[in-house]
Amino acid sequence: MSVSVTPERCSGCGFCSIACPQGVFEMKEGRSHVVREEECLECHLCEVSCENEAITVKDSG
Numbered sequence: 001m002s003v004s005v006t007p008e009r010c011s012g013c014g015f016c017s018i019a020c021p022q023g024v025f026e027m028k029e030g031r032s033h034v035v036r037e038e039e040c041l042e043c044h045l046c047e048v049s050c051e052n053e054a055i056t057v058k059d060s061g
Contacts, residue, residue: 001042001060003034009054019049 003024005016010031017025017032022039025032025046032054046055 001037001040002056002058003037003040003046004056004058005032005034006054006056007031009052011052011054013051015049015051016046016055019045021045 005025012027012030012032014027014032017027021043022036022041024034024036024040026035027033040057042057042059044057047053047057049055
């Protein structure tokens with residue numbers, strides 16, 4: 001599984017960071033960054049909360 005943020009689409013709103021129950025994201029320099037990908041539960045709350053579709057969660061299988 002992989003979690004990624006498309007920097008060009010990220011507005012820095014922080015909704016993904018707030019929505020994620022595992023703390024996968026941190027806000028740095030006005031943008032969201034994946035810092036604990038291994039903690040992802042694949043709940044997709046980050047994707048749903050991102051109005052700019054900057055977050056992608058993909059199953060590695």
